[in-house]
Amino acid sequence: MQYREGEKGKMHDVNFIGVKVNCPGCITNGPNPDCSVCGEHRTITFSTRPFQNTPVDIQNVTENPLEEFVSWIIDSTVSDTVAFSHFGGRFDMVLVFKELFLRGLTPDMIKKGNKLYEMKVKVGKKNWVIFRDTFNLMPMSLASLVPAFALSVEDKPFFPHMVNRPENYGKEIFPVKDDYLADGMMPDKRAQFDKWYEQHKNEPFNLDESLASYCTNDVEILMAALVAFRREFLEVSNGLDVLREAMTIASACMKHFRTNHLTSQHLGIVPEKGYDNADNQSLLALRFLAWYAEEHNVNIRNAYSKEGEKRFGNYRVDGWVEENKLVIEVNGCCWHGCKKCFPDDEIRLPNGVTAGIQRERDERRLEFIESFGVEVEVYWECEIRSMLSRDRVMRLKFKNYLDNGPIDIRSAFFGGRTGPLKLFHKTGEGQKISYYDVTSLYPFINMSTRYPIGHPEVHILKQRRQMDSTI
Incomplete structure (x- = not known):
């Protein structure tokens, strides 16, 4: 990828893409020159400049390699295709997404913050x-993949990324250390680089040829590593295809654990609505109903009651006072189209319908x-907020309300967000930008920690209070 100076700093433009094609059959049994899936063209490049010294099956020279690549992978897909890129979730896939968006395609994405884990584009009626x-x-x-899997491919060379600019096309130049x-x-890599640089610093560098050699070597390494990784995982997992079944090493290990080690009745599956069997209800409604019950000395059945919300046909109501045959409804203004707050019938509410239509629906429901x-x-x-502004005792009761509703077990899995808070920053005097990473402790914790099994015994706070008051 080349860069050029833009209004807000360096702009990246894709100027070379290398592709290696392999089907599951050829991955398992080795390349078959007569394979009808892979075809005869297995190494394909898309570049802004031609080259001579790197052998490939098809060389596409174009002003916009990324556009040509996306057109090729979309138009040539006749079955499900998986496109792998190393560190693509923060780099390659982001650039591809932009091109897909410009083509009017909206991919399904799995992401966390600004990191993409998977991006799926539907092609035709059934292919992805x-x-x-x-x-x-x-x-x-x-x-590191080359020694890790003992790959029989050429080691990844050093490359002067800072000279990858249009003005260096077709020239022989001599990059300096900063260009690398x-x-x-x-430290270890720097020592290797310094030794290598002293041996090669007087050799002329041709960007057109070196870019082709460097990028095709990248895809050779990645393909060989994926094949080796898949083969080893198949052996240890008794047949689990990690490239098809998983997108992270964590999900791959979990699938292996579930398939080969998890015993029956060992891990409890948490009910979708928690263990209290309660429906969702807004905190404002719960506070108001609790205040109303105390203020009018009545019992109100709500979402947290043992029986759940009272039903009339297919409709559930917020509060039900059995002794008075009274239904209490607490309506959020922006969800139900309050006439005071949203007088215009045509204004669209967060649920996607207009205020007028929502009011008609609510009227028929009532x-x-x-x-x-x-x-x-x-x-x-x-209206409730207006009452609160005038009634100090009511405000105090709302503030002291203790939400003893169902526990959301899944909330325990939420962690800190690690995405950048600022995408661009130009350093000023006395400033520098540093990046720190902490090695994950999850493997150690998972190995050394005892985990509970089965379903938990749930103690509901409200019931516990009632038990304590009778002792």
Whole structure:
């Protein structure tokens, strides 16, 4: 990828793409020259400049390699295709997404923050092109993959990325150490680089030819590593195809564990609505119903009651007072189209319908509920907030309300966000930009920690209070 100076700094433009094609059959049994899936063209390049010294099956020279690549992979797909790129979730796949977007395609994405894990584009009626990041399966640099899997491919060479600019096309130049980003290398790699540089610094560098050699070597390394990784995982997991079944090493290990080690009745599957068997209800409604029950000395059945919300046909109501045959509804203004807050019938609410249509729906719903011979009281969010502004005791009771509803077990899995808070920053005087990473402790914790099995015994706070009060 070349760069050029833009208004806000360096702009990256794709000027070379290397592709290596392999089907599951050829991955398992070795390349078959007569394979009808892979075809005869297995190494394909898309570049802005021609080259002579690197053998490939098809060389596409074009002003926009990324556009040509996306057209090729979309138009040539006749079955599900998985496109792997190393560290693509923060780099290659982001650039491809932009090109897909410009073509009017909206891929399905799995991402966390600004990191893409998977990007799927539907082609035709039933086929998909799936982009995945191999760094999530093999978390190491491309150069490290060669010794890690004892690959019989050429080692990844040093490359002067800072000279990858249009003005260097067709020239013989002599890059300096800064062009190789030498100051950012780890000590061991820097020592290797310094030794290599002293041996080659007087050799002329041709960007057109070196770019082709460097990028095709990258895809050779990645393909060989994926084949080796798949083969080894098949052996240890009794037949699990990691490239098809998983997008991260964590998911691959979990599938292996579930398939080969997890015993029956060992891990409890948490119910979708938690263990309390309660429906969702807004905190404002729960606070208001608790205040109303105390204020009017009545028992109100709500979402957290043992029976759940009262139903009339297919409709559930927020509160139900059995002794008074009274329905209490607490309506959020922006969800139900409060006439005071949203007087315009054409304004669109967060649920996608207009305020006028939502009011008509609510009116028909209330008419149906009233047909059961019950009384209905509707309280709007803005009315409740107005009451709170005037009533200090009510405000205090709202503040002291303890939400003893169901526990959301999945909330325990939420961690900190690691995406950047600022995407671009130009250093000023006395400033520098540093990047720190902490090696994950998850493997150690998972290996050394005892985990609970089965289903938990749930203690509901409200019931516990009632038990304590009777002792």
